Amino acid sequence: MKLEYIYRAFERFWHWAQAALILMLGVTGFEIHGSIRFFGFEQAVRYHNFAAISFITLVVFAIFWHFATGEWRQYVPTLQHLRAYLNYYISGIFQNAPHPTRKHSLSKLNPLQKLVYAGLKLLVIPVMGVTGLLYMFYRYPQRHEVISLNIGGLETVALLHTVGAFALLSFLAAHLYLITTGATVTSNLKAMITGYEELPEHDSPAATSTTKGH
Amino acid sequence: MKRIFLIVFVLALGILLLRNVLPQRSEDQTPLAELKARYQKKPVSPVNHSLFAALQKDFGKPQEVTEACISCHNERHKEVMRSSHWNWDRTEYIAGKGIRKVGKRNILNNFCIGISGNELSCNKCHIGFGFSDASFDFANANNVDCLACHDNSNTYVKANGGAGMPDSTVDLKQVAQHVGKPMRTNCGTCHFFGGGGNNVKHGDLEQAIFDPSREVDVHMASDGVDMQCTACHTAVNHQMLGKAYSLSSMNRDRVECESCHTRLPHSDNVLNNHTLKVACQTCHIPIYAKVNPTKMRWDWSTAGKLKDGEPYEERDADGSITYTSLKGDFTWRKNVKPEYVWFNGTASHYLIGDTFDPSKSLKINELYGSYDDPDAKIIPVKIHRTKQIYDSVNHYLIQPKTYSSAPDDGGYWQNFDWNRSAEEGMKRINLPYSGQYAFAETEMYWPVNHMVSPKANSVQCIECHTRNESRLAGLTGFYMPGRDRSRWIDTLGGLLFILTVLGIAVHGAIRIVMSSKRKKG
Numbered sequence: 001m002k003l004e005y006i007y008r009a010f011e012r013f014w015h016w017a018q019a020a021l022i023l024m025l026g027v028t029g030f031e032i033h034g035s036i037r038f039f040g041f042e043q044a045v046r047y048h049n050f051a052a053i054s055f056i057t058l059v060v061f062a063i064f065w066h067f068a069t070g071e072w073r074q075y076v077p078t079l080q081h082l083r084a085y086l087n088y089y090i091s092g093i094f095q096n097a098p099h100p101t102r103k104h105s106l107s108k109l110n111p112l113q114k115l116v117y118a119g120l121k122l123l124v125i126p127v128m129g130v131t132g133l134l135y136m137f138y139r140y141p142q143r144h145e146v147i148s149l150n151i152g153g154l155e156t157v158a159l160l161h162t163v164g165a166f167a168l169l170s171f172l173a174a175h176l177y178l179i180t181t182g183a184t185v186t187s188n189l190k191a192m193i194t195g196y197e198e199l200p201e202h203d204s205p206a207a208t209s210t211t212k213g214h
Numbered sequence: 215m216k217r218i219f220l221i222v223f224v225l226a227l228g229i230l231l232l233r234n235v236l237p238q239r240s241e242d243q244t245p246l247a248e249l250k251a252r253y254q255k256k257p258v259s260p261v262n263h264s265l266f267a268a269l270q271k272d273f274g275k276p277q278e279v280t281e282a283c284i285s286c287h288n289e290r291h292k293e294v295m296r297s298s299h300w301n302w303d304r305t306e307y308i309a310g311k312g313i314r315k316v317g318k319r320n321i322l323n324n325f326c327i328g329i330s331g332n333e334l335s336c337n338k339c340h341i342g343f344g345f346s347d348a349s350f351d352f353a354n355a356n357n358v359d360c361l362a363c364h365d366n367s368n369t370y371v372k373a374n375g376g377a378g379m380p381d382s383t384v385d386l387k388q389v390a391q392h393v394g395k396p397m398r399t400n401c402g403t404c405h406f407f408g409g410g411g412n413n414v415k416h417g418d419l420e421q422a423i424f425d426p427s428r429e430v431d432v433h434m435a436s437d438g439v440d441m442q443c444t445a446c447h448t449a450v451n452h453q454m455l456g457k458a459y460s461l462s463s464m465n466r467d468r469v470e471c472e473s474c475h476t477r478l479p480h481s482d483n484v485l486n487n488h489t490l491k492v493a494c495q496t497c498h499i500p501i502y503a504k505v506n507p508t509k510m511r512w513d514w515s516t517a518g519k520l521k522d523g524e525p526y527e528e529r530d531a532d533g534s535i536t537y538t539s540l541k542g543d544f545t546w547r548k549n550v551k552p553e554y555v556w557f558n559g560t561a562s563h564y565l566i567g568d569t570f571d572p573s574k575s576l577k578i579n580e581l582y583g584s585y586d587d588p589d590a591k592i593i594p595v596k597i598h599r600t601k602q603i604y605d606s607v608n609h610y611l612i613q614p615k616t617y618s619s620a621p622d623d624g625g626y627w628q629n630f631d632w633n634r635s636a637e638e639g640m641k642r643i644n645l646p647y648s649g650q651y652a653f654a655e656t657e658m659y660w661p662v663n664h665m666v667s668p669k670a671n672s673v674q675c676i677e678c679h680t681r682n683e684s685r686l687a688g689l690t691g692f693y694m695p696g697r698d699r700s701r702w703i704d705t706l707g708g709l710l711f712i713l714t715v716l717g718i719a720v721h722g723a724i725r726i727v728m729s730s731k732r733k734k735g
Binding site: 046057089142143159166 | 230675694696724
């Protein structure tokens with residue numbers, strides 16, 4: 001095993017801030033939805049709105065960082081090695097087989113991750129952001145008598161927001177479990193805390209693969 | 215670069231945090247503090263009526279007092295005679311029925327039903343003297359009763375069964391010398407006792423409002439700003455603002471909280487966003503009938519039972535009448551949570567002679583509005599439900615003669631004969647009576663506007679935004695967070711989550727088993 005620097009300071013801050021905010025949004029959101037009772041409805045709404053604005057701010061900074069550093073390319077989905085990874089998680093992992101590709105700072109994500117994260121960033125998060133902002137501000141056109149922009153009711157907005165919330169909930173469960181599937185059970189977690197990840201020294205069959213653009 | 219970026223980010227987050235956590239407006243900068251200060255000032259009358267020469271005499275008849283009033287206020291009686299307080303009749307547009315004259319003179323309700331044939335008793339509350347039948351001269355200015363509204367001595371009372379004449383015990387000189395702007399004691403004398411007793415009709419207007427605490431009514435509280443009715447029900451030339459939808463049907467001349475409190479009164483935007491669709495009263499009047507019970511149900515069909523040939527009454531522990539031979543069974547409630555309806559300021563009215571389907575509950579004054587109506591808001595209402603007499607052949611409501619002033623005049627309260635009472639009553643409203651009567655379910659809607667609670671006692675979010683027992687459970691046609699959901703989305707979303715967790719459990723279990731096998735092997 002060797003230690004390799006994978007996650008930079010901003011990435012780690014971004015990840016944990018996002019984790020905390022999504023947890024908060026999840027708990028308060030499902031309380032507003034009526035699924036759980038925790039903070040009380042009024043506080044849940046207040047915290048949810050605050051966490052939402054904070055989350056959007058964070059997203060804006062993260063987008064800027066990804067474009068400024070070119071790191072966005074890491075998320076471009078690819079079919080390369082997809083089958084290998086499916087096979088790995090369905091059978092290889094049980095036989096202690098090595099990961100199909102080598103992880104390093106220029107290729108942090110495996111093809112399954114690329115697919116899922118691209119889906120989150122291009123679909124789920126934008127839908128949640130847009131429906132969330134509409135949820136907060138849909139009264140403004142009517143209040144200021146901008147009739148052409150009037151939104152009749154919350155139903156579509158709220159139901160889309162709920163669909164997104166359930167998608168994120170299942171993502172969160174899978175994400176938490178997949179933390180344990182690194183080189184060791186805790187290596188992924190440690191990497192996201194310290195930036196350095198324990199990775200196997202021997203090269204895997206596809207070790208030379210890197211992300212396009214590098 | 216990286217460092218600058220981080221610093222900017224942390225600063226931005228910090229500012230955001232402070233903006234959201236710190237209060238945005240402190241209490242003494244809100245319009246509320248300004249309003250409190252404004253209404254705490256109580257003006258003193260610029261004149262002392264007890265010194266006026268015109269009032270230095272012993273008045274034989276109340277009409278002489280009116281003459282004395284008019285001798286100085288020589289245009290005011292004309293204003294009064296244009297008001298609905300005087301005419302008990304006003305021109306209203308009613309959707310589907312057109313322009314009609316509607317008022318106490320010609321409308322039926324589901325309490326004591328109507329004045330026709332019962333004027334001696336009902337018209338105690340008319341601001342005139344001697345409105346004892348339909349022949350009353352509404353053009354005679356001397357019959358205007360100035361004192362009913364302007365007595366500030368709190369000694370003026372009208373006689374029972376006197377058609378608006380003052381009680382014989384009243385010292386007219388004393389009253390005439392102590393007149394001023396109307397106070398709660400003036401308005402309340404009639405408006406708190408409508409329907410034959412305290413708090414029968416409104417539920418939020420009753421004798422406790424003569425001297426209420428802040429908990430009962432923040433505006434009129436004797437220990438608070440102590441506002442009089444006329445602070446909100448302002449008048450220009452005796453035309454008062456304020457609408458009772460038991461008689462009105464048009465969206466005009468209404469008193470609105472917003473005129474003082476503005477359309478966006480909260481410091482919290484989430485609350486302000488409610489004001490487009492939710493009336494102030496909905497959250498700020500969590501319960502009504504806070505001190506004394508109000509009548510919720512009246513069953514006329516059980517009236518007329520006698521004990522040893524005599525009428526009798528039964529009372530509950532509070533002292534409220536639960537049965538009287540004269541009127542039937544009553545149900546009273548205290549600290550009542552209102553029911554809620556959409557309301558755009560317009561209402562329909564059952565008019566004399568309208569036929570209806572007695573198999574359904576008749577809405578005597580249906581309030582109009584829906585979620586999709588941009589003028590409609592959710593308002594709290596008291597719904598008074600009654601079983602009352604109708605003509606079972608002609609299918610319209612009956613105006614019975616109930617009050618009796620002479621032997622065998624057909625008044626129900628004397629001989630307990632519905633047929634006679636219906637005959638006499640219907641004669642007076644010029645409608646045929648078939649001779650067959652039965653009792654039909656009716657509803658009246660009374661918007662609840664008074665008994666506004668202190669801020670801390672407002673309805674809490676969760677009382678509406680909840681799956682079960684939401685205060686707004688009865689209002690449909692719109693999505694409300696916390697109350698509504700799509701069962702499909704919740705079921706499928708839940709299923710996805712359960713499958714994910716199951717998948718994880720199975721996958722993890724296999725990993726653990728295989729890894730322990732490897733270690734052993």
